[in-house]
Amino acid sequence: EAGVAQSPRYKIIEKRQSVAFWCNPISGHATLYWYQQILGQGPKLLIQFQNNGVVDDSQLPKDRFSAERLKGVDSTLKIQPAKLEDSAVYLCASSWFGGADTQYFGPGTRLTVL
Amino acid sequence: KQEVTQIPAALSVPEGENLVLNCSFTDSAIYNLQWFRQDPGKGLTSLLLIQSSQREQTSGRLNASLDKSSGRSTLYIAASQPGDSATYLCALNQAGTALIFGKGTTLSVSS
Numbered sequence: 001e002a003g004v005a006q007s008p009r010y011k012i013i014e015k016r017q018s019v020a021f022w023c024n025p026i027s028g029h030a031t032l033y034w035y036q037q038i039l040g041q042g043p044k045l046l047i048q049f050q051n052n053g054v055v056d057d058s059q060l061p062k063d064r065f066s067a068e069r070l071k072g073v074d075s076t077l078k079i080q081p082a083k084l085e086d087s088a089v090y091l092c093a094s095s096w097f098g099g100a101d102t103q104y105f106g107p108g109t110r111l112t113v114l
Numbered sequence: 115k116q117e118v119t120q121i122p123a124a125l126s127v128p129e130g131e132n133l134v135l136n137c138s139f140t141d142s143a144i145y146n147l148q149w150f151r152q153d154p155g156k157g158l159t160s161l162l163l164i165q166s167s168q169r170e171q172t173s174g175r176l177n178a179s180l181d182k183s184s185g186r187s188t189l190y191i192a193a194s195q196p197g198d199s200a201t202y203l204c205a206l207n208q209a210g211t212a213l214i215f216g217k218g219t220t221l222s223v224s225s
Contacts, residue, residue: 042217043158043215048212091158103160103213105150105158108157
């Protein structure tokens with residue numbers, strides 16, 4: 001069974017630039033999560049999708065972050081414009097149904113904002 | 115609001131030692147508790163998942179316990195090896211939320 005795929009693995013940008021991350025969940029998983037992990041911290045949920053609908057985006061900085069999950073499969077997370085404090089690892093995870101289901105994590109995208 | 119604390123933040127031990135990592139939480143209304151391993155530059159690997167009705171789970175040299183009443187979980191690693199060096203994260207699953215993580219314990223095992 002293929003795992004959660006993410007790209008790119010690394011990205012370096014200047015502040016005020018835009019960046020986008022891509023995630024392909026495990027086939028058949030209805031729930032997809034984006035987490036932000038700042039150095040020295042645990043991952044923090046940014047947004048949760050159930051199929052192509054948003055379940056929770058309460059911690060997503062909506063003035064600069066956006067995410068979509070077209071057709072309930074792949075997802076993209078965008079930052080526009082980026083700030084220095086956005087430097088972090090962005091982790092994508094998926095699960096069959098959400099709730100207390102086991103989540104499977106991708107390798108993450110490490111973003112550095114200069 | 116649920117808060118998850120992991121102590122210590124970092125730990126260095128010689129190879130062969132048995133060790134315990136600690137996780138505490140403030141709200142006992144959880145579905146399950148999970149221990150993850152994170153290697154540098156990589157994602158999270160689930161090690162053990164304990165349902166709220168369970169007291170412990172074991173996998174190889176790893177044993178995780180859960181005491182909901184006191185808001186604590188421990189991860190016991192027996193006969194540590196250099197390959198165990200990584201960051202270990204504790205995470206909770208509650209109703210209506212995604213996983214809530216602690217900050218992790220970074221373990222270094224020297225040969």
